[in-house]
Amino acid sequence: MQTDAAILEVHNVTRQFGGLTAVNKVSLSLVPGEIRALIGPNGAGKTSLFNLISGVLPCSSGQIRFKGEDITHLPSYRRFKLGMGRSFQIVNLFADLTVEENVRIAVQAALKRTTHPFEWIDHKAVLQRMQDVLAQFNWIKDAQAKAGSLNYAEQKKLETLMALTSNPDLLLLDEPTAGIDEEDIALMIEMIVSSSENRTILLTDHDIRFVMKIADRITVLDQGAIIAEGTPEEIAANPLVDEVYFGGSR
Numbered sequence: 001m002q003t004d005a006a007i008l009e010v011h012n013v014t015r016q017f018g019g020l021t022a023v024n025k026v027s028l029s030l031v032p033g034e035i036r037a038l039i040g041p042n043g044a045g046k047t048s049l050f051n052l053i054s055g056v057l058p059c060s061s062g063q064i065r066f067k068g069e070d071i072t073h074l075p076s077y078r079r080f081k082l083g084m085g086r087s088f089q090i091v092n093l094f095a096d097l098t099v100e101e102n103v104r105i106a107v108q109a110a111l112k113r114t115t116h117p118f119e120w121i122d123h124k125a126v127l128q129r130m131q132d133v134l135a136q137f138n139w140i141k142d143a144q145a146k147a148g149s150l151n152y153a154e155q156k157k158l159e160t161l162m163a164l165t166s167n168p169d170l171l172l173l174d175e176p177t178a179g180i181d182e183e184d185i186a187l188m189i190e191m192i193v194s195s196s197e198n199r200t201i202l203l204t205d206h207d208i209r210f211v212m213k214i215a216d217r218i219t220v221l222d223q224g225a226i227i228a229e230g231t232p233e234e235i236a237a238n239p240l241v242d243e244v245y246f247g248g249s250r
């Protein structure tokens with residue numbers, strides 16, 4: 001992989017919580033347009049690494065570069081402005097707003113990446129884009145429903161849709177399919193893949209079949225450290241991954 005073409009470069013990053021090393025000297029490099037899955041057992045450090053990349057938590061040591069710029073010490077909002085977006089493992093929506101209003105917020109977030117705070121906003125264009133996004137997915141049955149009244153799977157799908165609509169160049173998705181069924185996973189794949197053309201995605205998930213289907217490359221984390229990286233085929237054939245991730249039970 002060519003490092004100079006990378007959109008995201010994580011270099012030797014460590015994060016300690018007291019005596020616990022949650023992320024241990026992790027280095028990884030993502031090329032523009034790839035879908036990378038980060039897998040590993042519970043507590044491996046996946047969410048912590050997302051928090052370091054998105055600036056929710058500071059690194060204890062190491063360096064993170066995004067689009068060639070050193071962002072190690074930049075606050076989250078600056079990373080957002082540079083073109084980074086994320087979803088959370090726990091659903092994070094405006095529960096008291098409608099589905100439509102939530103989508104509109106994501107459309108406006110996409111605009112905010114590229115415009116000055118006092119720049120004139122074309123509200124008609126915002127509404128049009130919102131309608132287009134809503135029309136694209138027929139799982140949205142009632143755009144006027146309050147987001148908080150949706151079932152869990154619909155909330156997860158709406159959250160992912162918002163993350164995609166906010167149009168980041170690099171999107172971090174933390175467990176997008178957690179707690180949702182096969183049919184909704186298929187919809188999730190459709191949403192992510194159909195929007196992935198000009199986007200780089202780093203995602204974590206427990207559903208290994210989903211990961212195998214969607215990822216171009218897979219990075220395996222165990223106890224904070226990377227133990228393997230490769231194509232889905234290479235990872236599936238890796239005995240170390242089998243041992244750590246599946247307990248050798250396959």
Ligand SMILES: Nc1ncnc2c1ncn2[C@@H]1O[C@H](COP(=O)(O)OP(=O)(O)O)[C@@H](O)[C@H]1O
Pocket residue numbers: 017020022040041042043044045046047048049
């Ligand atoms: N804010 C925190 N304070 C202390 N320990 C934490 C914190 N966040 C995560 N950890 C610990 O770091 C390790 C990695 O957790 P996490 O990144 O959530 O793993 P994963 O997402 O792979 O399940 C776990 O042992 C977890 O208990």
Ligand SMILES: [Mg+2]
Pocket residue numbers: 046047048089
């Ligand atoms: Mg996690």
